Amino acid sequence: MKVRFAPSPTGALHIGGARTALYNWLLAQGEDASLVLRIEDTDRERSTPENVEQILDALRWLELDWDEGPLSQAERRPEHEKAIAALLESGAAYEDDGAVRLRVPDEGETVVTDVIRGDIRFPHDSIDDFVIARSDGSPLYNLAVAIDDLDMGVTHVVRGEDHLSNTPRQVMILKALGEDPPVYAHLPLLHGPDGKKLSKRHGAASVQELREQGYLPEAVRNYIALLGTGFDPEREFFTSDELAERFSLERVSKSAAIFDADKLRHFNGRYLRELAPDDLTARLEELTGRDGLAPAVALAQEKMQTLTDFWPLAAFLVERQDMDPKAWDKVMKDGADQNLQKARAALAVVEPWGLEPVERALRDVVEELDVKPKQVFQPVRVAISGSTISPGIFESVAALGREETLERIDLALERFSQT
Ligand code: GLU
Numbered sequence: 001m002k003v004r005f006a007p008s009p010t011g012a013l014h015i016g017g018a019r020t021a022l023y024n025w026l027l028a029q030g031e032d033a034s035l036v037l038r039i040e041d042t043d044r045e046r047s048t049p050e051n052v053e054q055i056l057d058a059l060r061w062l063e064l065d066w067d068e069g070p071l072s073q074a075e076r077r078p079e080h081e082k083a084i085a086a087l088l089e090s091g092a093a094y095e096d097d098g099a100v101r102l103r104v105p106d107e108g109e110t111v112v113t114d115v116i117r118g119d120i121r122f123p124h125d126s127i128d129d130f131v132i133a134r135s136d137g138s139p140l141y142n143l144a145v146a147i148d149d150l151d152m153g154v155t156h157v158v159r160g161e162d163h164l165s166n167t168p169r170q171v172m173i174l175k176a177l178g179e180d181p182p183v184y185a186h187l188p189l190l191h192g193p194d195g196k197k198l199s200k201r202h203g204a205a206s207v208q209e210l211r212e213q214g215y216l217p218e219a220v221r222n223y224i225a226l227l228g229t230g231f232d233p234e235r236e237f238f239t240s241d242e243l244a245e246r247f248s249l250e251r252v253s254k255s256a257a258i259f260d261a262d263k264l265r266h267f268n269g270r271y272l273r274e275l276a277p278d279d280l281t282a283r284l285e286e287l288t289g290r291d292g293l294a295p296a297v298a299l300a301q302e303k304m305q306t307l308t309d310f311w312p313l314a315a316f317l318v319e320r321q322d323m324d325p326k327a328w329d330k331v332m333k334d335g336a337d338q339n340l341q342k343a344r345a346a347l348a349v350v351e352p353w354g355l356e357p358v359e360r361a362l363r364d365v366v367e368e369l370d371v372k373p374k375q376v377f378q379p380v381r382v383a384i385s386g387s388t389i390s391p392g393i394f395e396s397v398a399a400l401g402r403e404e405t406l407e408r409i410d411l412a413l414e415r416f417s418q419t
Contacts, residue, residue, distance in 0.1 A: 001033040002155045005066070006073075006145070008040045009051040012206035013058035015198060015259060016160060016190040019224045023187065023252070024158050025064045026225065029244035036152050037069035042144060047074070058207040062217050071152070073144055080139035083147045083177065084132060092176035098135030102172060104128065110168040115185040115249040122168035130169055146170040154182050158249065161186045185249045188228060191256045203261030214287075214308030215264065219271040223264050228257030236267060237274075269305035277301065284310050293318065295399050299391035313391065317399055320408065321386035323415070328382060336379040337416040339369060343380050344409045353402050359394040383412035 028035035041047035087093035192202030296317040
């Protein structure tokens with residue numbers, strides 16, 4: 001088995017394109033199977049080195065590797081021209097105003113056999129003789145694809161459904177050369193939960209966007225692999241080997257697959273919580289360009305769904321933050337200053353400093369004042385973090401240390417006296 005992924009380098013890698021790449025990659029994990037990466041760069045204007053690099057970068061981020069390539073379709077023009085000459089020579093094609101057209105019989109049909117959709121019939125009376133080379137000699141897209149698949153020994157063409165209408169033309173070109181077409185499998189398109197074609201409106205449409213939003217490549221991979229493949233619905237975590245073992249083209253559903261960014265977020269959160277703390281810390285240190293994040297990571301890991309959740313949640317553990325005025329107005333009222341005073345006094349004498357003693361001290365304050373726990377904990381939280389959202393309050397106070405906690409509480413009390 002030989003499969004290929006053949007992106008046109010138009011910029012970012014669409015999530016649908018990533019799915020196509022992943023399915024081909026999964027097929028290529030079997031013994032005696034290989035994957036060729038072919039860059040369909042015949043549109044010279046769009047095919048800039050930067051655009052090619054973006055695609056390769058997205059594939060590398062997803063850890064999808066290939067056995068052969070990247071090969072450039074544009075560089076294969078001599079092979080395309082050879083095929084055009086052979087088709088002219090045999091009479092299967094003819095010149096028309098300088099262009100070259102392939103002869104399509106008036107009668108009969110071309111049947112495309114597709115693993116996912118079965119036989120699809122294309123009656124010839126609806127297909128005119130079609131151009132395979134322009135009058136300047138440049139080969140057309142369908143000719144280039146058919147010849148490349150043939151020359152590269154591709155046995156299975158797995159690609160997006162948007163290419164189904166091209167397929168009978170590619171089949172006719174191959175048959176006119178006396179060759180057998182490969183096996184085809186056209187993947188249904190990706191839709192958002194509203195049933196419309198996947199776009200930015202659905203949260204993200206490209207792999208680059210997912211990366212910027214702090215998703216983990218392994219979670220994205222796993223989520224995409226499950227889209228429309230009917231894998232064991234009870235299970236969400238698979239290793240790459242398990243995915244490759246379970247994947248088959250026959251499992252791919254005919255109907256559009258739904259990409260749900262909320263589900264992916266949830267899914268990513270579960271992956272994130274499973275990560276070894278060292279691993280997560282290394283990723284976050286790379287992302288933020290800071291070191292020494294391990295203590296903050298230890299507290300934030302439980303509450304994060306994406307890597308980008310980390311900084312808003314845990315920055316206060318690393319450095320002092322500006323007060324969020326909304327958080328202040330919401331919490332710092334109705335005797336909050338007295339509660340904060342008491343908490344400060346209790347924390348000042350906690351011995352030894354540590355999670356359990358801190359928790360006990362703060363709970364004692366609640367009891368002594370006979371108030372609701374949040375009437376003490378929230379003012380402390382806002383004082384130390386500047387926000388109403390943070391990791392656990394006892395853990396946060398303990399991690400911040402006595403001196404820093406007291407200083408921040410003092411700053412809050414000062415602010416109180418000024419308002
Ligand atoms: N280059 C095409 C694309 O990016 C794919 C062509 C193919 O897979 O045959 O949509």
